[in-house]
Amino acid sequence: MARMVAERSDAIASLAEVFREHGYEGASLALIGKATGLGKGSLYHFFPNGKEEMVRAVLAEIEQWFEDSVYSPLRDGDDANAAIATMLNETATYFRSGRRVCLVGALAVANTRDLFAQAIRRYFVAWVDALQAALVRQGRDAEQARLLSEDAVLAIQGAIVLSRALDDPAVFQRAIDQLHARLAFNEGHGGGASGSTL
Amino acid sequence: MARMVAERSDAIASLAEVFREHGYEGASLALIGKATGLGKGSLYHFFPNGKEEMVRAVLAEIEQWFEDSVYSPLRDGDDANAAIATMLNETATYFRSGRRVCLVGALAVANTRDLFAQAIRRYFVAWVDALQAALVRQGRDAEQARLLSEDAVLAIQGAIVLSRALDDPAVFQRAIDQLHARLAFNEGHGGGASGSTL
DNA sequence: TGACTACTGTACCAATCAGTCAAGCGTTGA
DNA sequence: TCAACGCTTGACTGATTGGTACAGTAGTCA
Numbered sequence: 001m002a003r004m005v006a007e008r009s010d011a012i013a014s015l016a017e018v019f020r021e022h023g024y025e026g027a028s029l030a031l032i033g034k035a036t037g038l039g040k041g042s043l044y045h046f047f048p049n050g051k052e053e054m055v056r057a058v059l060a061e062i063e064q065w066f067e068d069s070v071y072s073p074l075r076d077g078d079d080a081n082a083a084i085a086t087m088l089n090e091t092a093t094y095f096r097s098g099r100r101v102c103l104v105g106a107l108a109v110a111n112t113r114d115l116f117a118q119a120i121r122r123y124f125v126a127w128v129d130a131l132q133a134a135l136v137r138q139g140r141d142a143e144q145a146r147l148l149s150e151d152a153v154l155a156i157q158g159a160i161v162l163s164r165a166l167d168d169p170a171v172f173q174r175a176i177d178q179l180h181a182r183l184a185f186n187e188g189h190g191g192g193a194s195g196s197t198l
Numbered sequence: 199m200a201r202m203v204a205e206r207s208d209a210i211a212s213l214a215e216v217f218r219e220h221g222y223e224g225a226s227l228a229l230i231g232k233a234t235g236l237g238k239g240s241l242y243h244f245f246p247n248g249k250e251e252m253v254r255a256v257l258a259e260i261e262q263w264f265e266d267s268v269y270s271p272l273r274d275g276d277d278a279n280a281a282i283a284t285m286l287n288e289t290a291t292y293f294r295s296g297r298r299v300c301l302v303g304a305l306a307v308a309n310t311r312d313l314f315a316q317a318i319r320r321y322f323v324a325w326v327d328a329l330q331a332a333l334v335r336q337g338r339d340a341e342q343a344r345l346l347s348e349d350a351v352l353a354i355q356g357a358i359v360l361s362r363a364l365d366d367p368a369v370f371q372r373a374i375d376q377l378h379a380r381l382a383f384n385e386g387h388g389g390g391a392s393g394s395t396l
Numbered sequence: 397t398g399a400c401t402a403c404t405g406t407a408c409c410a411a412t413c414a415g416t417c418a419a420g421c422g423t424t425g426a
Numbered sequence: 427t428c429a430a431c432g433c434t435t436g437a438c439t440g441a442t443t444g445g446t447a448c449a450g451t452a453g454t455c456a
Contacts, residue, residue: 022309025224029414040415040433050414106307108363109299111220117365125364147372150360151353154373158356162348165306165322167315174345175352227444238445239404248444 008046009061011036016058020101024055024112052115055107059119062103066123069094071130080137084183086130088176091156098163098172105157127153131183138185152179206244209234209257214256218299222253222310225252250313257317260301263319267292269328278335282381285329286374289354296361296370303355325351336383352378 018027018035028039032054036043047053070087077083095102104123107116128149137144159175216225216233230252231237236244245251268285275281292301302321305314326347333343357373 023221023223025221026309028412030412041241041436042416044415045433083277103306104361105363108359109307111224113362117290123367124360147376150369150372154356154360154369155349156356157352157359158352158354161303161306161355162322162352164311165303165318167319171348171352174348178345178349195345197427226442228442237405239406239448242445245404 008057010159011038011046012057012061015054016062016103019055019058020103020106023110024115025110025127027051038102042147056119058103059116059123063119063123063126065094073125074119074130074134077134080134081185083134084131085180087134088179088183092173092176095156095160095172097169098160099169101164102157102160105160124153135183135185140185148183152183155179204333209236209244210259211256213252214260214301217256218301218304221308222249222305222313223308225249232373253314254317256301257314257321261317261321261324263292266326269324272328272332275332278332279383281332282329282336283333283378286377286381290371290374293354293358293370295367296358297367299362300355300358303358322351333381333383338383346381350381353377 014036015032018032018177021027022031029043029051032051033039033043038046043054044050047057050148069090073083074087077086094100104120107113108120108124113120128146131149131152132145135148136142138145140148156179159172163169163172163175212234213230216230219225220229224290227241227249230249234241241252242248245255267288271281272285275284285312292298302318305311306318306322313317315352324343329347329350330340330343333346334340335342338346353373354377361367361370361373
């Protein structure tokens with residue numbers, strides 16, 4: 001009765017969802033087994049170091065997805081404004097308008113932070129750096145771009161928390177809309193378009 | 199060997215710290231006992247419904263602290279600008295510049311959300327409402343005040359996540375500084391002072 | 397002094413935890 | 427056809443989980 005899951009990578013999407021929903025400590029092997037359809041034996045065959053290795057695999061996949069879908073266009077896209085707009089839309093879809101938790105953010109807040117500190121840091125550093133690069137390509141100066149990109153990433157994380165707390169996806173969407181305005185760049189002056197509207 | 203802890207309330211601060219550091223699932227009774235200096239017997243004497251009741255007691259105390267120190271001045275203070283500045287400073291101190299997690303936010307993200315949904319919701323609704331009231335007293339219109347207050351609360355939560363992820367309290371402080379600018383109100387025009395600086 | 401209440405330590409419980417292991421299965425290459 | 431390999435199963439372990447029960451101890455009031 002072998003080979004019901006062709007690849008180790010087939011399990012990663014399920015693993016990600018389990019860790020998102022239950023956290024690192026809350027995701028028991030029983031739960032993981034149910035979600036992936038894999039027995040303990042298979043799980044430990046694919047991930048000899050247990051849950052920790054599973055989370056690392058999930059984090060690696062998340063990092064890759066963001067690199068391809070978000071960071072890379074931000075850094076290298078020919079139209080900075082378009083890349084930023086795409087980032088916000090991709091992000092909103094990815095987090096299902098705040099109904100889906102950011103696993104990296106959740107791990108950062110929990111006491112598991114130390115265990116995955118490097119991966120967590122890499123994720124956010126790459127995001128802020130990539131967004132900053134796009135903002136600089138818009139014509140902003142480096143320092144302003146830095147502050148603005150930090151603020152945007154932080155707002156997305158906060159929007160997930162608040163929209164879940166209020167159980168209202170509209171909160172998340174409003175935050176994304178506001179970021180669209182704040183990150184847009186028009187003409188020669190240094191600020192975004194948001195100053196007079198908010 | 200009775201009465202080593204005079205009051206049930208003496209344990210709540212320790213309980214809060216344990217749940218902050220380890221989360222709901224991660225905070226085992228062994229850990230809780232160590233942190234509070236109480237054995238299981240005492241713990242279940244004070245909190246007959248176990249961990250759930252402990253968290254509820256902690257949430258009630260947090261709610262009370264924010265009501266007295268943050269929400270009430272925002273709603274009723276005679277100087278709205280001063281009340282807002284106080285809120286930001288009190289908040290920065292309370293969260294130790296992002297080194298300390300927001301328990302309510304952490305619970306909102308974890309799968310324990312449903313269990314404490316009402317308390318979590320109350321906390322954030324009260325915060326946003328109180329800040330909105332202060333912004334309206336500044337002279338802003340209700341809708342703008344609503345968006346701005348939502349944005350501010352969300353930014354604080356996001357700042358905790360990001361500053362912990364990057365292990366850099368300066369990130370949190372920059373977010374607070376930015377909120378100072380964004381929430382300040384000068385003269386007759388409708389926006390904050392932040393438009394041209396960022 | 398003697399009851400009564402409030403608190404405490406500890407033994408105990410069933411359930412669940414992460415992790416191990418040997419045996420068995422199906423597929424593959426020779 | 428058969429051995430080797432990769433995957434799977436499920437029973438098992440020892441530790442830990444949240445929670446209960448209860449005997450006892452200290453303080454308080456009469």
